[in-house]
Amino acid sequence: MARVVQRRGGPPYVLILLAFLFLASTTLAVLFYVRNDESVKGLGEEKTKSLKLAKESREKTAVINDLVKKIAGRIVSPEAAKEEANQRLEGLKPDYGSLSSAIAGLSVNIADLESQIEKGKLIHSELRNEVARKEKSIGDIKQELTKQLKTIRDELTAKGKLYKKGLDNYKAEVNKANEEFKGILKQRDRRIDSLDAELGDKAMEIQRLGAHVARLQKIIRDIKGKAGSVGEWLVSKPSGKVAKVMPGQGICYINLGERDRVTAGLTFSVFSARTGIIKTTDKNGKIKPKAKIVIVNVGLTTSECRITKTEDKNDPIIEGDLIVNLVFSSTRTYNFVVEGEFDLYGTGRSDPLANRHVRAIIERFGGKVADEISISTDFVVMGDEPPRPPKPAEDAPPAVWKIYHERMKTYDYYRQVKAIAVSLQIPVLNTNRFLAYSGHVPKKRLVD
Numbered sequence: 083m084a085r086v087v088q089r090r091g092g093p094p095y096v097l098i099l100l101a102f103l104f105l106a107s108t109t110l111a112v113l114f115y116v117r118n119d120e121s122v123k124g125l126g127e128e129k130t131k132s133l134k135l136a137k138e139s140r141e142k143t144a145v146i147n148d149l150v151k152k153i154a155g156r157i158v159s160p161e162a163a164k165e166e167a168n169q170r171l172e173g174l175k176p177d178y179g180s181l182s183s184a185i186a187g188l189s190v191n192i193a194d195l196e197s198q199i200e201k202g203k204l205i206h207s208e209l210r211n212e213v214a215r216k217e218k219s220i221g222d223i224k225q226e227l228t229k230q231l232k233t234i235r236d237e238l239t240a241k242g243k244l245y246k247k248g249l250d251n252y253k254a255e256v257n258k259a260n261e262e263f264k265g266i267l268k269q270r271d272r273r274i275d276s277l278d279a280e281l282g283d284k285a286m287e288i289q290r291l292g293a294h295v296a297r298l299q300k301i302i303r304d305i306k307g308k309a310g311s312v313g314e315w316l317v318s319k320p321s322g323k324v325a326k327v328m329p330g331q332g333i334c335y336i337n338l339g340e341r342d343r344v345t346a347g348l349t350f351s352v353f354s355a356r357t358g359i360i361k362t363t364d365k366n367g368k369i370k371p372k373a374k375i376v377i378v379n380v381g382l383t384t385s386e387c388r389i390t391k392t393e394d395k396n397d398p399i400i401e402g403d404l405i406v407n408l409v410f411s412s413t414r415t416y417n418f419v420v421e422g423e424f425d426l427y428g429t430g431r432s433d434p435l436a437n438r439h440v441r442a443i444i445e446r447f448g449g450k451v452a453d454e455i456s457i458s459t460d461f462v463v464m465g466d467e468p469p470r471p472p473k474p475a476e477d478a479p480p481a482v483w484k485i486y487h488e489r490m491k492t493y494d495y496y497r498q499v500k501a502i503a504v505s506l507q508i509p510v511l512n513t514n515r516f517l518a519y520s521g522h523v524p525k526k527r528l529v530d
Contacts, residue, residue, distance in 0.1 A: 320404035332389045339383040342412040349376045349521035350405035369518035408519040409447035419455045422465025426524040462503040
């Protein structure tokens with residue numbers, strides 16, 4: 083069998099050599115860069131030194147020029163000044179003391195100038211440093227102002243966006259409100275149209291009802307005209323008669339009892355059967371009954387009465403006399419309206435509480451009192467007409483005007499009730515007629 087011999091390769095000398103050369107070149111490049119940087123720095127230092135020497139040379143040249151000017155009296159070259167100085171020294175006697183003094187003074191001046199130059203350099207350096215500080219401060223201020231300006235611009239931008247957003251919201255709300263307002267106006271217009279139509283219907287209904295009321299009022303007037311005065315008929319119709327009199331005892335009996343719905347406390351006025359009720363008046367035209375009585379005991383068909391007042395002892399109550407209480411009725415309930423103030427006690431002035439007293443009398447005797455007059459009212463009891471209040475001055479206090487309007491309202495309502503009663507031919511009773519036809523005797527007040 084043949085033997086296979088494997089050939090081994092030699093070490094990678096070429097690669098090693100290349101790596102070595104790369105390292106060497108890199109090292110040389112670094113050294114060259116370092117030395118070049120040092121050379122650049124050296125050149126910069128030499129340049130700085132040369133600039134400094136040039137500046138010192140210029141300064142010394144300026145000093146020399148100044149000395150030349152002082153020696154020659156004008157600007158010339160240093161050689162010419164030196165030649166002129168030598169000529170002057172030859173023409174003069176040598177005075178070495180003065181020359182030494184002059185040279186010493188010049189040296190002092192030169193030293194002073196050099197000192198001033200050094201001070202100027204220091205001042206210049208300080209000024210440059212101050213300028214640098216100012217420039218730095220200005221830079222800081224500019225930077226701060228730039229920062230603040232940016233902040234302000236950012237705030238203005240943010241506020242502008244917020245304002246625009248608020249303005250857009252406001253416009254949207256205004257538009258919405260305008261639309262709602264337009265809707266409200268449309269609803270109002272529709273409501274107005276509906277109310278106008280309803281008002282027209284109501285006006286026609288009022289006209290129809292007014293015509294109907296006018297016809298009814300005409301029918302009532304016709305009926306009352308045919309029947310005569312309803313007031314006279316009602317008050318002239320007696321409630322009953324005196325059945326028996328107990329002379330000397332102040333007691334009488336009437337032909338009304340429990341079956342007639344009379345009760346104890348009910349009062350009557352007594353009129354003569356011969357003269358009747360309507361025509362029984364005194365010289366002043368007031369109704370004047372001959373006596374007044376009050377029921378104390380009620381029987382089935384008769385009642386015992388006590389005589390409470392007798393106008394004339396020579397005209398006593400007798401059997402067959404007529405008794406009247408227009409509030410009382412055994413068959414129905416009369417409707418009354420009471421308005422005004424009354425003088426029930428004959429004091430010559432109205433009593434504000436008498437109106438309530440009259441209402442109480444009517445209700446106690448079986449009548450009914452309404453607050454407003456109507457076609458169903460049977461009697462109107464009118465007290466004294468309230469005086470018309472004087473109109474206050476235009477600049478009067480509001481409280482005075484309020485009292486005036488309240489009194490005018492009372493005054494106008496009194497006259498209105500009276501006018502309606504006349505137009506409907508409802509009997510109107512004043513204080514005298516009411517007391518005369520009810521039999522009521524007001525008790526004297528202890529305190530006037």
